[in-house]
Amino acid sequence: QVAQALKSIARNQQVKSYIQQSSELYPLLLKAAKRFVTGENKQDGIEIANELISKGYLISLEYIGENTADLGECIKAKDEFLNLIEEMGSMSMKQTVSFDLSHIGLSIDPDTAYNHLLELAKKADQYGITLMISMEESSKTNKILDIYKKTTEQYPNVGITLQVHLYRSSGDIQELIHYPGKIRIVKGAYQESVEVALSRSKELNNRYLNLLEQLIEANHPVSIATHDEILIQEMEQRQFLKHPNVEIEMLYGIRPDLLKDLKSKEYKCKVYLTYGQEWYLYLCHRIAEYPENLYRAVTDMIDP
Numbered sequence: 644q645v646a647q648a649l650k651s652i653a654r655n656q657q658v659k660s661y662i663q664q665s666s667e668l669y670p671l672l673l674k675a676a677k678r679f680v681t682g683e684n685k686q687d688g689i690e691i692a693n694e695l696i697s698k699g700y701l702i703s704l705e706y707i708g709e710n711t712a713d714l715g716e717c718i719k720a721k722d723e724f725l726n727l728i729e730e731m732g733s734m735s736m737k738q739t740v741s742f743d744l745s746h747i748g749l750s751i752d753p754d755t756a757y758n759h760l761l762e763l764a765k766k767a768d769q770y771g772i773t774l775m776i777s778m779e780e781s782s783k784t785n786k787i788l789d790i791y792k793k794t795t796e797q798y799p800n801v802g803i804t805l806q807v808h809l810y811r812s813s814g815d816i817q818e819l820i821h822y823p824g825k826i827r828i829v830k831g832a833y834q835e836s837v838e839v840a841l842s843r844s845k846e847l848n849n850r851y852l853n854l855l856e857q858l859i860e861a862n863h864p865v866s867i868a869t870h871d872e873i874l875i876q877e878m879e880q881r882q883f884l885k886h887p888n889v890e891i892e893m894l895y896g897i898r899p900d901l902l903k904d905l906k907s908k909e910y911k912c913k914v915y916l917t918y919g920q921e922w923y924l925y926l927c928h929r930i931a932e933y934p935e936n937l938y939r940a941v942t943d944m945i946d947p
């Protein structure tokens with residue numbers, strides 16, 4: 644509930660304007676956000692991406708945004724992604740771009756999101772760049788999966804995220820396994836009702852391992868997106884991480900120590916980077932899913 648409240652506060656238009664106009668609060672919060680966000684502009688993301696690539700990491704880059712209900716804003720977001728792909732392509736950065744479909748039109752109607760996605764997929768395909776669609780609240784799952792399926796048949800460089808906590812995912816995976824796109828497996832970040840989702844538990848971790856095993860056995864490209872050390876140890880024991888089609892992906896600033904350690908064992912390790920003016924929303928998401936981050940944020944703010 645606290646997590647949901649925090650997300651609602653972050654999405655509130657008045658809070659947003661207040662933060663943006665406050666010459667004292669804005670720089671302080673931005674300082675705290677920089678633990679998790681590369682910065683406000685594309686160049687910030689590209690610069691850190693290049694640094695990480697030179698150290699042997701793969702990267703995934705997102706321009707932050709979600710639930711955009713204004714068509715003009717969706718077009719702007721889509722154009723920003725096109726420019727990002729163009730710039731990555733011009734540097735031969737054959738990496739990944741990630742986004743929410745609700746950032747590029749799903750909140751208006753599915754066709755808008757689909758048409759924008761096709762534009763992005765075509766451009767990304769020209770440069771050998773992969774697109775990963777994030778998964779949002781369960782009320783949107785059907786629409787997101789429909790758009791994904793139509794697109795990946797034409798552009799296999801488009802992948803999808805699957806939330807293990809949703810009960811429906813064990814059925815969805817049976818179908819998704821027949822589509823070419825990469826599947827990123829996550830536990831699930833959204834608060835869902837007990838009728839549709841499992842909460843964090845041993846049972847959830849077992850479901851994670853089970854779904855992952857199915858993908859590995861089918862030789863399907865997969866991204867393991869978790870920071871759960873115990874779960875990762877179990878995957879190592881089962882030799883899942885050595886598989887050529889498997890990579891492990893973590894959010895920037897969450898467990899760099901753990902990811903570095905995994906990279907030293909020569910597993911494919913990817914860092915999920917974000918940039919954009921909506922960084923405070925992203926900061927609130929990270930605090931909501933792990934409240935200890937609030938202490939880190941406060942420490943970052945007062946640290947000279």
Ligand code: FAD
Nearest residue numbers: 777778804829830831832868869870871892893894915933
């Ligand atoms: P948890 O059980 O939540 O946490 C395990 C341990 O990891 C914690 O005890 C802690 O030590 C550490 N940890 C976890 N989160 C944090 C944090 N914020 N700060 C500090 N430490 C932390 N979710 C979606 O619903 N849709 C998506 O499209 C989506 N895309 C994602 C893409 C990537 C690359 C990643 C890594 C996650 C994504 N998520 C997405 C979020 C995901 O669903 C989880 O909410 C998130 O990864 C936390 O779960 P966990 O697997 O790390 O394990």
